[in-house]
Amino acid sequence: MTAGLVLLAILMFAVTYPSRALGLLIPRMDRLPRAATDYLQLVGPAVLAALAAVDVMVATNDAGDPVLHVGVEWIAVIVCMAIVAWRRNLLLGLVAAVAIVTIARAAGIESAFI
Amino acid sequence: MSTIAFAGSAQFAAVGYVASGLAWPGIVLLTALLNARHLLYSAALGPWLRDLPTTRRAGMAHVLTDEAFALSIGHFRRIGRGDERGYWIGAIGSTFIPWNLATLAGVLLGGRIPDPARFGIDIIFPAAMIGLAVGLITGRRELVAAIAGAGIGVVVALLANPAVGIIAGGLLGPGIGLLVPAASAHETAPLGTTASAGRYALPGTPFERDVPQPTETSPADRHEDPPGPSDGEGR
Numbered sequence: 202m203t204a205g206l207v208l209l210a211i212l213m214f215a216v217t218y219p220s221r222a223l224g225l226l227i228p229r230m231d232r233l234p235r236a237a238t239d240y241l242q243l244v245g246p247a248v249l250a251a252l253a254a255v256d257v258m259v260a261t262n263d264a265g266d267p268v269l270h271v272g273v274e275w276i277a278v279i280v281c282m283a284i285v286a287w288r289r290n291l292l293l294g295l296v297a298a299v300a301i302v303t304i305a306r307a308a309g310i311e312s313a314f315i
Numbered sequence: 316m317s318t319i320a321f322a323g324s325a326q327f328a329a330v331g332y333v334a335s336g337l338a339w340p341g342i343v344l345l346t347a348l349l350n351a352r353h354l355l356y357s358a359a360l361g362p363w364l365r366d367l368p369t370t371r372r373a374g375m376a377h378v379l380t381d382e383a384f385a386l387s388i389g390h391f392r393r394i395g396r397g398d399e400r401g402y403w404i405g406a407i408g409s410t411f412i413p414w415n416l417a418t419l420a421g422v423l424l425g426g427r428i429p430d431p432a433r434f435g436i437d438i439i440f441p442a443a444m445i446g447l448a449v450g451l452i453t454g455r456r457e458l459v460a461a462i463a464g465a466g467i468g469v470v471v472a473l474l475a476n477p478a479v480g481i482i483a484g485g486l487l488g489p490g491i492g493l494l495v496p497a498a499s500a501h502e503t504a505p506l507g508t509t510a511s512a513g514r515y516a517l518p519g520t521p522f523e524r525d526v527p528q529p530t531e532t533s534p535a536d537r538h539e540d541p542p543g544p545s546d547g548e549g550r
Contacts, residue, residue, distance in 0.1 A: 213320035216347035222376035224357025247464030247488025249448035254465035302435030
């Protein structure tokens with residue numbers, strides 16, 4: 202089983218590494234047109250925001266279908282976002298987010314799936 | 316898996332897939348789909364690291380993650396040039412080593428924690444991602460790209476699946492951000508300038524005084540016409 206999982210990890214590496222390496226290894230990436238560099242500059246905010254939003258707002262039901270998730274996690278992420286924007290302190294934002302979720306769950310506040 | 320694949324969200328997904336009995340080809344295909352966003356990251360970082368030897372860039376690629384990208388691109392933009400040591404510190408010191416140590420701790424101690432969700436651990440990933448995104452927003456274009464990316468990501472995730480949603484948001488969000496006219500982009504701190512460094516610094520720190528002036532041009536600056544985003548002219 203363990204050897205099998207190592208093989209799976211190697212296969213996962215094999216399909217992940219090319220996407221990580223392509224942009225770094227392709228020559229003449231510094232000669233891209235201005236529009237392309239402007240586009241690439243916006244990739245970070247867009248991908249990271251999409252990752253956060255999908256993680257918090259989309260869940261999978263028992264049938265394996267994606268469903269909208271509504272819960273205290275939304276508030277936690279918004280509070281984290283506000284703290285980082287205000288204080289430029291990610292650690293403080295993370296602590297606040299974890300505290301909100303922990304307290305809410307301890308209080309029995311449940312999430313909803315739509 | 317944490318060392319070889321080193322892909323957080325794909326690892327989380329793979330564990331679930333393995334537990335549910337999904338066939339390996341399916342797991343590998345979903346991993347490729349989920350991690351396709353790294354192509355965007357590497358393309359964005361490529362121009363900053365173009366002067367490094369190919370072998371070192373090939374090594375850097377293995378430790379390119381969401382966190383490493385956000386930390387390093389923010390750092391490069393602050394100082395106005397690529398910084399190999401800064402990349403390694405962000406990728407290895409603050410991500411690769413802690414991730415693997417935490418994985419080991421989870422293997423050894425995880426069983427003793429009755430219900431990890433009770434402690435809100437699952438919120439750390441999305442909160443960290445949105446926090447890192449906020450750190451990269453310096454003007455209206457970035458703000459619009461982030462909002463569009465999030466919105467598109469959720470809608471497509473609900474219609475298709477989460478991995479496709481993330482990629483769709485990452486691909487289409489920047490395009491929508493570019494619809495903001497350059498004249499009204501309202502860059503709050505032109506990239507690569509001291510003001511940009513000050514904007515990213517923690518409040519109360521003397522960062523503006525300490526940050527070195529850019530000694531090299533940023534990738535976009537190398538275009539002779541028009542000037543790049545770090546020229547201090549705003550957009």
